[in-house]
Amino acid sequence: MAAMVTTDEPNIPDEVDIHDPAFVADPFSAFEHLRRKCPVARSNKYGGFWLLSRYDDVRSAAINWRDYTSSVPGVTAIPVITPRTEPQLPIEIDPPRHSRYRALVNPVFAPQRIAAITPRVKMLARSLFEKMIAAGKAEAVAEFCVPVAITSLAAFTDVPLQDSDKWVGWITSMFNVRDPSAGATASRELNTYIETLIAARRAKPTGDFVSMLIAAEIDGERLDDIQIRSFMTVVFGAGFETTADALSVMLLWLAEHPEALDRLASEPELVPTAVEEFLRYSSPIEIFGRNASHDLCLHGRDIRRGDIVALGFGAANRDPSVFDAPDEMRLDRSPNKHLTFGAGPHLCAGAGVARMEMAVTLETLIETGARLAPGSEQELRWKTRGDRRGLARLPLTIDTRKTNRR
Numbered sequence: 001m002a003a004m005v006t007t008d009e010p011n012i013p014d015e016v017d018i019h020d021p022a023f024v025a026d027p028f029s030a031f032e033h034l035r036r037k038c039p040v041a042r043s044n045k046y047g048g049f050w051l052l053s054r055y056d057d058v059r060s061a062a063i064n065w066r067d068y069t070s071s072v073p074g075v076t077a078i079p080v081i082t083p084r085t086e087p088q089l090p091i092e093i094d095p096p097r098h099s100r101y102r103a104l105v106n107p108v109f110a111p112q113r114i115a116a117i118t119p120r121v122k123m124l125a126r127s128l129f130e131k132m133i134a135a136g137k138a139e140a141v142a143e144f145c146v147p148v149a150i151t152s153l154a155a156f157t158d159v160p161l162q163d164s165d166k167w168v169g170w171i172t173s174m175f176n177v178r179d180p181s182a183g184a185t186a187s188r189e190l191n192t193y194i195e196t197l198i199a200a201r202r203a204k205p206t207g208d209f210v211s212m213l214i215a216a217e218i219d220g221e222r223l224d225d226i227q228i229r230s231f232m233t234v235v236f237g238a239g240f241e242t243t244a245d246a247l248s249v250m251l252l253w254l255a256e257h258p259e260a261l262d263r264l265a266s267e268p269e270l271v272p273t274a275v276e277e278f279l280r281y282s283s284p285i286e287i288f289g290r291n292a293s294h295d296l297c298l299h300g301r302d303i304r305r306g307d308i309v310a311l312g313f314g315a316a317n318r319d320p321s322v323f324d325a326p327d328e329m330r331l332d333r334s335p336n337k338h339l340t341f342g343a344g345p346h347l348c349a350g351a352g353v354a355r356m357e358m359a360v361t362l363e364t365l366i367e368t369g370a371r372l373a374p375g376s377e378q379e380l381r382w383k384t385r386g387d388r389r390g391l392a393r394l395p396l397t398i399d400t401r402k403t404n405r406r
């Protein structure tokens with residue numbers, strides 16, 4: 001194991017603990033120090049890992065799969081949850097195998113498939129906001145962000161929405177860093193559930209998400225059931241908590257900055273840049289793992305083959321060498337080459353779905369004329385994992401300036 005970091009600045013932690021409540025409460029101050037003073041930080045917590053925090057380093061490592069491999073089952077989370085021997089596809093394999101695999105699954109993420117579910121998401125967002133406006137207040141995570149995220153994913157993957165309590169429960173257990181044994185049981189149950197879905201579509205294809213995966217073919221190559229199951233697990237794992245988290249932080253910021261919704265209402269053409277800026281400002285996946293493929297040296301630090309190297313997407317997104325006034329949320333920031341969806345071969349496959357949910361939310365807020373304000377401070381709660389960022393509870397008060405404006 002490499003030596004611990006020592007620094008010439010007393011307030012830089014020498015053991016970065018990404019799940020420490022103080023880090024979780026304010027990762028940005030820690031990132032700022034690390035970027036300046038210790039861009040390749042070492043921590044012996046959670047089995048030991050390196051943390052990259054500068055934009056150029058994070059982006060280069062995300063792209064450079066030869067030096068920083070994804071091809072180690074379980075490497076993406078810190079600590080590794082539910083140790084496995086089988087990789088989850090496509091997130092835990094490298095090119096060239098990864099490229100073939102992505103080519104097979106990419107058709108299910110076609111923009112037309114996202115466009116097809118957008119009206120449904122829009123209708124739901126509108127009815128949820130109307131309900132919240134009628135009540136005058138809401139706990140927005142449970143009453144808006146989670147239902148929008150889950151319904152969108154169910155609609156997009158054609159997985160029954162009525163089973164969402166089950167699959168949300170399994171995924172939540174699988175990603176609970178504090179209870180690996182519950183995660184293993186949940187993982188088995190989710191596998192069985194997905195296998196049943198695949199068997200049903202093999203027997204009777206419907207043209208839906210799973211049927212498309214079964215039918216996908218490139219140069220005579222097709223996905224087998226284990227590959228499809230693995231891919232569905234990644235889609236479930238990546239596809240609803242991330243978007244709920246993005247929506248929650250966006251709603252909190254809008255509640256704290258009421259003038260922003262007025263501006264978006266008068267300049268609705270800013271919605272796409274605002275979505276990108278919300279994504280940059282708060283990365284739902286703040287830190288994501290890789291493995292050193294061989295001994296490396298970066299900024300004078302010796303990284304050994306097999307060491308976990310964590311990519312600080314959230315830290316990179318606040319790097320002042322790339323983003324002017326990075327701690328400011330600018331609705332019209334452009335260009336905005338944030339790393340919230342990663343970079344390189346593993347660039348998020350579902351980014352279009354996430355962007356759609358965020359744009360629909362902003363458009364619906366504008367159309368309903370909703371005015372948000374923070375609810376009781378005491379009840380607002382952030383999630384407790386430092387490699388993710390999102391709210392566990394978001395109390396808001398909500399009313400409207402107008403009725404029936406579209």
Ligand code: HEM
Nearest residue numbers: 090091238239242243246284341342346348349350353354
């Ligand atoms: C705001 C929401 C989201 C964020 C922040 C996010 C972030 C990410 C990131 C950072 C990666 C790359 C990981 C790496 O570098 O190894 C990734 C990969 C992936 N994401 Fe997302 N994601 C989001 C939403 C979604 C949704 C809605 C879906 C599915 C509908 C999805 C499906 C995937 C898949 C399948 C991969 C694996 C890509 C590969 O390994 O080739 N994501 N996501």
